[in-house]
Amino acid sequence: MAAPPATRRTGDASTQFGETIADPYRWLEDGAAPEVQAWMDAQDAHARAFLGALPQRAELEEELRALFYFDAVGCPIKRGERLFYSRKHRDREKSVVYVREGDDERVLFDPDTMSDDGTVSLGVWVPSHDGALVAWARRANNADAATLQVRDVATGRDLPADVIDGAKYALPSWLPDGSGFYYTLLPTDPDIAVADLPGHAEVRFHAIGTDAATDRLIHPATGSAGTFLHGEVSRDGRWLVVYIQHGWRSTDVYLADRNGDDTVMRPLAVNRDATFEVSIWDGVAYALTNEGAPRYRVLRAPLDALPADPDGWTELIPEETATLEGARIAGGLLVCRYLRDAAGELALFELDGRPRRRLPLPGLGTVAELEGEPDDPDLFLSWSSFVDPPRVFRAALPDGEPVEWARATLDADTGGVVCEQTSCRSRDGTEIPIFLLHAADAVADGERPTILYGYGGFNVSLTPAFAPHILPWLRRGGVYAIANLRGGGEYGEAWHRAGMLENKQNVFDDFLTAAGALIDAGWTRPARLAIRGGSNGGLLVGAAMTQRPDLFGAVVCAVPLLDMLRYHLHGSGRTWIPEYGDPDSERWYPVLRAYSPLQQVTDSTDYPALLMLSADSDDRVDPMHARKFIAAIQHASRARPAVLRIERNAGHGGADLVRQQVEQAVDTYAFLLSELGVGES
DSSP states (O other), rough: OOOOOOOOOOOEEEEEETTTOOOGGGGGGGGHHHHHHHHHHHHHHHHHHHHHHHHHHHHOOOOHHHHHHEEOOOOOEEEEEEEEEEOOOOSSSSSSEEEETTTTEEEEEOOOEEESSEEEEEEEEOOOOTTTEEEEEEEEOOOOOOEEEEEETTTTTEEEEEEEEEEEEEEEOTTSSEEEEEEEEEEOOTSSSSGGGGGGGGGEEEEESOOOGEEEEEOOOOOOOOOEEEEEEOOTTTEEEEEETTTTTTEEEEEETTTTTOOEEEEOSSOOOSSEEEEEETTTEEEEETOTTOEEEEEEEEGGOOOOOGGEEEEEOOSSSSSSEEEEEEETTEEEEETTTEEEEEEEOOTSOOOEEEEEOOOOOOEEEEEOOOOOOOEEEEEEEESSSEEEEEEEETTOOEEEEEEEOOOOOOOTEEEEEEEETTTSSOOEEEEEEEEEEEEOOOOOOOEOOOOOOOOOOOOOOOOGGHHHHEEEEEEEEOOOOOTSSSSSSSHHTTTGGGHHHHHHHOOOOOOOOHHHSSSSOOGGEEEEEEEEEHHHHHHHHOOOGGGOSEEEEESSSOTTTTGSTTTTTGGHHHHHHOTTEEEEEEEEHHHHHHHEEEETTTEEEEEEEEEETOOOOOHHHHHHHHHHHHHOOOOOOEEEEETTBBBBBBBHHHHHHHHHHHHHHHHHHTTTTOOOO
C-alpha cells in the first residue's frame, strides 16, 4: 500500500512528578486548527483509498445491506391510552417514532425529514404521563450536545416557547399532570472548557409554555467535573429525588418534598461508597443498591418514618448469586432484571418482598428494555440473543405470561450458528467467561480467522444480544469471541472494581489471556487473530496491541481513549476520573503511565495492522486520542497498514444513517479478511 501522509513531530513534552514524557503529536489535539483539519482530510482520504481497493467488498456490501436494512419495532412506552415506540424500516435511513391510539398509528418523529442532508438526529424522547406531550432532544451529527424541545402529540407540532439549549444531560422527568418537568442543564458559555462542563450542570424545573431562561434553579452545580447531576420526580408528583453520581462507583441521593420547597434537600444516602437507585410508590421508598451486596439488593423504607440513612432501611430482596441489574415497580409488583452468567432473567416480587414467580424468556439472551408503570398491568420488554433477532413481548401483570407483540424481520439465517460459553483463567487465576460464535461445521484446526471483542469498564455488561454484522464473518468460517472482562458489570460491583483505577491492568490481562486461550484451544493462531473494541474498549485494544504486539494479526480500534495522561483535559474526560484516576495526582499518575497506550508505542516495533475508526463530531471521547495514536503507530511501524478512517457527521455512537453504518461495516470486515489472509468464499 502507499505510505500514509507524513505527520510532523515536535519537541513538545510534559514533566510530571519528576518524569519528562515526549509528546511530539500534541499539536494534533486541536481539531479546529486548519493544519489539523488538512491532516485529517489527508489521513481519511488515504484510509478510504486503501480500504476501497480491498477484495470481497462487493459481496460484503450485498450481505451487510440485507442485514442492516430490516423492519423492527422498539419496546413501547405506554402513557394513558397511547403507545409510543420507535420503528426501524428496511427502506429508511433512520428509525421513526410512532404514537398509537387503538388501531391508529401515526408518525410523531421522523428524523429523515429533520434536515436535507441527514445531519440532524433525534436524541432522548420522553412522553408525559398523560401522553399529551413529548420532551425530545435535537442533536447535530448524532453528537451528545442537544437542544430540548416539547412536541404536542395531538397536533404533531413543537411548542414555540419550550426550547432549551445545553441539554446534553437533560433527561427530563415529568410531573404527573404534564405541566412541566425537571431536567439537567449545562451552560452554553463558550468560555467554559468542554472538559469542565459537567461541574457546571444544574437541576432546573421547566414549566410548559415559559421561557427557559426563567426556569427555576432546583439544585446548584457541584463544581466538580467528575460528577453527574440528575433529578427524578416520583410518579405521584410529590417527591423529587436528586442524584449526584461520582463516576460509576457511588451516588449521593437527596430527597425533596414537593408539598413544601423542592429546593430543600434531605440526604437519603451520602458518602456511602456505593450506588443507590431510588423508586417511590404509595408512600414507600425502594432502593436498588450494591452497599453490602456487590451483586445488588433492594431496600425498603416508609416515607413517613424515613430513617436518617440506609442503615435503618429494611432489606426487601437480598443479594443472590445472579447480578440484580435493575428493579422497577410495574403492575403493582417489583420487576427485577437479573444477569446470570451474563444472560438475562426476570423475576417478580410482591411489594413486601415475597417472591411471586419468574417470567419465562425464550432462551439465553438479553432483556434490553423493560417498560411499565406502577398502576398499569401492561409490562413490555424487548429481548434478543446472539442468534435471535429482537422481539418485543407484552405481559399482563400479575399473572399473564409474556406474549410476543412484535418481532424484527430480516434475512438472517442463523440456523447453522453455534453459540457456546467457555472460560479461561486470567493471570491471577480469575475465571473469565467467553462467548464463542461460529458455524456448526467450523473445526478448531488452528486456522480459524477469529475476532476477539471486549470492553471491560464502567460497569457495562456484554450480554447475548443480536448483532447481524457478525454473520458474514461466520459464513466465511470465522469465529467471533466476546470476553466478559473485569471492569464490567456481569458479576456485580466487585467485578467492576476489580477492573478500575489501580486494578485496570487486570482488564488487559483478562483480554490477553482470552486471546491466548483461543490459540491454545486450537481455534486460531496470532496471524489469524484480530481484536476489536470501541470507546473504553478502544483503550482495551490499544493497551493489548502495545503490550503484546506479537499476539495479533489485526486491530480495529474505534472512538478510543489512548492518551491516558491527558484524557481528562478533553471531551467528557473529567467525568471518568473516578473510573481511571487523575493523571495530575501523584497517586494515579504512575498507574496510568504504566499502561497508557500512546506512551507505550515503541519505535521499530512490528505492530499488527490497525484500522482506527474515528468520528468528526465526537464530543464525548475527543478524537485527539485517535489522531495522536495513529500518528505514533505510523511512525513506529511501517511493516503493516495503519489507517485512520473518519466518519463524517457522526458522534461517539457513530452515524445514525444506515448507509453509513453499512459502509463502515464493509470497510471493517474487508480490512479484517484481507489482513488475516481470508480468501474469497
